[in-house]
Amino acid sequence: MIAVIDYSVGNPGSILNMLRKIGAKAELSADEKVLSRANKLILPGVGAFDTGMANLRVKNLIPLLDELVMKKEIPILGICLGMQLLGKGSEEGIAEGLGWLNFTSVRFKFVESDKKLKVPHMGWNNIFVRRSSLLLKELSVDSRYYFVHSYYAHPNEPQIILAETSYGINFASVLQKNNIFGVQFHPEKSHRFGLQLLRNFAECC
Numbered sequence: 001m002i003a004v005i006d007y008s009v010g011n012p013g014s015i016l017n018m019l020r021k022i023g024a025k026a027e028l029s030a031d032e033k034v035l036s037r038a039n040k041l042i043l044p045g046v047g048a049f050d051t052g053m054a055n056l057r058v059k060n061l062i063p064l065l066d067e068l069v070m071k072k073e074i075p076i077l078g079i080c081l082g083m084q085l086l087g088k089g090s091e092e093g094i095a096e097g098l099g100w101l102n103f104t105s106v107r108f109k110f111v112e113s114d115k116k117l118k119v120p121h122m123g124w125n126n127i128f129v130r131r132s133s134l135l136l137k138e139l140s141v142d143s144r145y146y147f148v149h150s151y152y153a154h155p156n157e158p159q160i161i162l163a164e165t166s167y168g169i170n171f172a173s174v175l176q177k178n179n180i181f182g183v184q185f186h187p188e189k190s191h192r193f194g195l196q197l198l199r200n201f202a203e204c205c
């Protein structure tokens with residue numbers, strides 16, 4: 001069963017719908033018993049970094065997730081803000097992140113010449129695979145994904161970058177280290193392309 005972590009942030013409903021579409025058993029929960037019996041976890045996310053971390057703290061989810069992800073090595077997929085929370089922190093706030101991946105999130109800063117590029121990066125864009133992974137298998141050549149974000153992961157460990165996306169700069173749009181995965185885009189808003197990525201996560205790892 002895939003547990004979508006309920007920390008009152010994001011749009012878990014559309015993630016659950018997509019998981020059901022691919023025939024994956026999924027539950028939205030913040031309950032320790034439910035999360036502990038999941039064989040995969042998804043950390044959704046729409047909103048501000050400090051709010052996300054505060055909600056995880058208020059629901060006392062951080063020690064449990066540390067145990068499940070870092071000790072039991074349960075595969076977890078962080079989506080958008082959910083990916084940013086996997087890192088050490090973000091320029092968006094002052095809170096510490098979960099610290100499972102070695103990166104911080106930084107704001108898009110465009111030089112004058114790029115002033116046509118608006119922040120947030122909002123809309124469809126491609127990903128360029130840099131390292132093969134079961135998460136990215138069988139992606140169609142024309143695959144594209146829906147992004148809505150003003151911050152992006154700036155890894156201190158380049159080897160965790162699975163794919164990059166170009167928006168003024170090339171930024172890390174898919175990350176992986178062992179059982180920990182993150183995508184900056186919204187698979188649940190990316191139609192058949194997002195469906196394939198969630199199918200890969202449900203079946204792999």
Ligand SMILES: NC(=O)CC[C@H](N)C(=O)O
Pocket residue numbers: 045046047048049080081092120148149150151152
């Ligand atoms: N859509 C989101 O969740 C955005 C995440 C974060 N606040 C950012 O702007 O990058």
